[in-house]
Amino acid sequence: MPKSFPYDEGNLSASVDFSRDATLTIPKHELDILNEHDFYNGMTPEVAEIANKHFDVAFCAFFPRQLAALVRNFRNVIVLRPFGLSNGQTYTDITINSLGYYFMHEIERRQGTFWFGQAYDHLAHIETGVFKRRAVTLPLGLQDAHVSHIWTGTDPRILFVCPRINTSSYYKNIYNNFQRTFAGLPYIIGGAQPIPVSDPNVTGHLSNDEYGRVMREARLMFYHSQEEHHLHYHPLEAVRVGMPLIFMAGGMLDKLGGEKLPGRCSSERQARQKVERVLSGDKRFISAVIKSQSALLSAVSLNHCEPIWRAQFAKIEESIKAVDRDNSSPGKRRSRVAVFLPLDFRGGTLNAAKMTAKMLKLGAERRGDDIDVVFAYLDKSIYSKSDFVDLEELGISMRRYHWKVISGSELASIQKLSGYTTTPTEQKYLLPVDHAYDFLDCDFWLLATSSIEQPIVPLRPYCVFSQDFLQRYFPSPWIDYYENGTIQTARTAACVFASTPHTLEDVVQYVGIPRRKTALVPLAVDYSKLKTADEGSGLEGRSNYFVWPTNAAPHKNHLMTLEALSRYYQVQQGALDCHVTGVNSQLLDPDFAADESKLTKHVKEVRAYLAAHPALKQRIHFLGDLPDEEYASVIRDAQFLLHNVVMDNGTYTVIEAAYAGTPSLSSDYPPMRYLSAKFSLNVEFFDAREPQELSGKLKYMEKHWHDHRSRLPNREELERFSWETTASEFYGVVRPFIW
Structure with missing residues (x-):
């Protein structure tokens, strides 16, 4: 359980619990490292090593950066833990929009050790690809899922939970709709408010004791949600204390057994009528609501959830055994990386691209990773076989290719063939064509320079090695030819590398890449041609x-x-x-x-x-x-x-x-x-x-x-700065994306 998390409005009510640390067998110095790390923003190599050593399974809520860090760094079983989204949204689409289309390929590569651990059995129905194929139902539970009958109802107000009213248009609309529906009726609204709301009935964040008191004393709770794929905890908590729950039809509560309950409302008009009956003290109606709604707790009770968890976890255990078999079979897991020289350059750019390929190959060998490196160069007469002798000596294969311009609709068709539907953002893309597999037999692409005429097709995870952004300083020759291709290719990359701090700052300030998606790689030089000097x-x-x-x-x-x-x-x-x-x-x-x-x-x-x-x-x-x-x-x-x-x-x-x-x-x-x-x-x-x-x-x-x-x-x-010497350090930077 992470002890560090982003301080933002989405986490204002989050808390940290160290109480179970004492039960762990992890050495204290390693546990301290884990506790101090923010898992919501990636994983360092040190943290990844500790996690891989001590854990067979990692459960991950749907935070895209956290998911990406686990997929790229955690070598054992990953269980994504989705609790549902608002209507019209899918986890597949959000993942592609957040992490890029190519990230789905990264999950596909390790689908044998990945599970879509849905909290409700219908969430995967609207998903596609690996999220749908690898779905297991691990139902959401509620501690002490039985009615405690501690509700008193002495506070004659509606309890409504609506956080972030002034910072989220989604919740602002819910708040406005609530006020319109129940105008003139007394209410109290809970939920953290990063920006205070002028309404005196909005409490803001409540302590556990205060929240418990409000739950006991408020006359009823109204639950607005008609989302079919998401449910908040607070309506179930209201049922648990014995508070009458009035809720809208069509949402997740229907699927938990609420379709015939007297507290269910098919319209806002009916909702107001039922709320007024509870506020007026209609004992017969209140009793009927309280007595019937306990059925909602059965779907989240231990008796219901535990047998399903045990049955489904047996599948996850088989994945653990598969990981063990893979780890005991050297050479079984291989990765193929294509290093692209995007333009027909010679001189320093060619040498830098070749060094990138050589450092990948040598760094992987030193790490004990089985990686095939492919060096891709344009099919131009300026190159001869002698240009690549040094690569062949290291076991790096060469491929000639050419760029093919395709439209956004053509890219969408290609992506659809692999099981995912997307809407490309650019009108034109460059597809590398080698008249064989078009490099789709490679698991990862690395562009040795950021200069490229159009954005590269995001069909595989890729990173960009930015040598410089000359168009920032000399706009006229390059502005129309390279600008869009260079910038959009960099922005869509999993990471952008640079070898000098100045270029790295250009990546952040000029191209607009978040600093977390950049990395400074070690300077490296190939002295081989100077040995005769x-x-x-x-x-x-x-x-x-x-x-x-x-x-x-x-x-x-x-x-x-x-x-x-x-x-x-x-x-x-x-x-x-x-x-x-x-x-x-x-x-x-x-x-x-x-x-x-x-x-x-x-x-x-x-x-x-x-x-x-x-x-x-x-x-x-x-x-x-x-x-x-x-x-x-x-x-x-x-x-x-x-x-x-x-x-x-x-x-x-x-x-x-x-x-x-x-x-x-x-x-x-x-x-x-x-x-x-x-x-x-x-x-x-x-x-x-x-x-x-x-x-x-x-x-x-x-x-x-x-x-x-x-x-x-x-x-x-x-x-000390030769490519041979720095290969291991360079590979350490790139490895999380390719292995």
């Missing part, structure tokens, strides 16, 4: 150039850099050439043959600037996207590395340069400050908006690069 090459091995890694994207601040370079060579008499490398960086070279119609406005401006400054052009050498060994050699032999953007998630090239013994000069923005501090890189910074400052810093680095090099961390220190 000789750390001991020394000062004499350095060539007279610095290296500028970049690409053709507009956020790379090319024109400002070129203006600074012009000043560096003309005013500062700079001695070092500039070597440019990176994916599509050759497009910036005006001498490079390119289809002008396919070049962006930004690239054309860069080419025009260089063409107009031939002296500058002579000092800049465009190397393009280099093979790993050549890239390592260029980085190793440079005197320093130049990095200039206004904003992104930070570039790992400065880390790679440090690994090769090369210091860096970078524009100053939060993710780069974070990388420099995290890796102890001692990066020299400049203002990305000030070309004059950059030209001066270039001259400074020309003279002092060797001093900066001497303050770089050694390879052993940097290896």
Whole structure:
């Protein structure tokens, strides 16, 4: 029984009971951890480990986040405990709306250890899918379900329970309808009121003693509900003390045996008439109501409930045995995860996506989990088999795919085939097509970058690795192309990951993701392509150039850099050439043959600037996207590395340069400050908006690069952040969603 719960209006009457803790065999230090944890907002790995060790079955009331935490973290049997909803609502629909359509797949995966433990035997009739198939009836009981005859009726008022009048439109309507129906009659209204009600007859929250007194003394209780799938406790409590209960027909009380009771009312007019009879002291009618309504207690009595619980719990016990069999059969439970590279990127984005797949694979192996990892990349000619040799060596399979745009109605049809009816919120979605299973044979999807043209189809649980949200800082190139797809895909994800605090804040503040659905994953670097770079090459091995890694994207601040370079060579008499490398960086070279119609406005401006400054052009050498060994050699032999953007998630090239013994000069923005501090890189910074400052810093680095090099961390220190080292930590963050 949780001892911590959210402090909100839905829990104002909640209480905590420690009285049974002394009977438990759980070690005190573990019990303390459980008691201090808020189970309504998820489960930490530590709490999950304790719960899995000590409990075979977890009962869970319908709190979506609590249910999601159990499904993703509790490895034994889960019994969802639904007590019914208002008319027109289903648990299936609310679960999909709260946790996403794909969450139903998560429950389906473990349906052998999941039960819909309904409190009334008709609740599952309106459900679909796993909630309907896995229904067991565990009837709701009431302690001491017999009439105590302690009612006195000395307070000549109607007792009506209606909480949250000023904070819930649902209860406000009930209150207004009550006042209209019983206008002019004396009443008292109980129930917690977060915002006080001006009506003096509304008491607000009552203590147990006060509530007991009101139940004994009020002349009658009126129960309004005509909900077919939900029942409050207070009408049964009224019957238990012997108070006359006047109630509306068509609700749950009918199903408990109330259809022929004299207290039942088929209309509001009839309800007023019967209430007036009780208030006026009609002894014969009052006696008939009290005597007959005791039948309502039989359905919630121990004698009725216990045999049903014992019979139904036998099914749950079989699930416990199935869990035990699974746990004793290594390798029986497997999970397949698809890591998607959503765009045809090379360079750092490709490397980051591959690292994600490799860390999942290695982290799972170290944990002892059986996971198949699939790396999905777009079917484009820019990729060759050699790009994925390192993945194959780890046992990661590759799949080519393409995106297919489908409509919301097409998505609804696909979802209906799996047993659930939904109303998609978007007009268009992207479906990954591999001409086999379209990745529906995978249990979990992970998008290695958030850049995607349309929202991804929510057919499987998925998370998004957000590298950055450049459209927040450079809206014009990306606003129409990526904005909706990026934001809606992130908002529908089970979780959004980021590797720097700044990007994580963008996820929360710009995209609007609740912080509880985000996670900061460890920084990780793949040093494999730099192994050929000789750390001991020394000062004499350095060539007279610095290296500028970049690409053709507009956020790379090319024109400002070129203006600074012009000043560096003309005013500062700079001695070092500039070597440019990176994916599509050759497009910036005006001498490079390119289809002008396919070049962006930004690239054309860069080419025009260089063409107009031939002296500058002579000092800049465009190397393009280099093979790993050549890239390592260029980085190793440079005197320093130049990095200039206004904003992104930070570039790992400065880390790679440090690994090769090369210091860096970078524009100053939060993710780069974070990388420099995290890796102890001692990066020299400049203002990305000030070309004059950059030209001066270039001259400074020309003279002092060797001093900066001497303050770089050694390879052993940097290896602490290799993907191999951080794989276990990364997998620990992702595991709750995929296993």
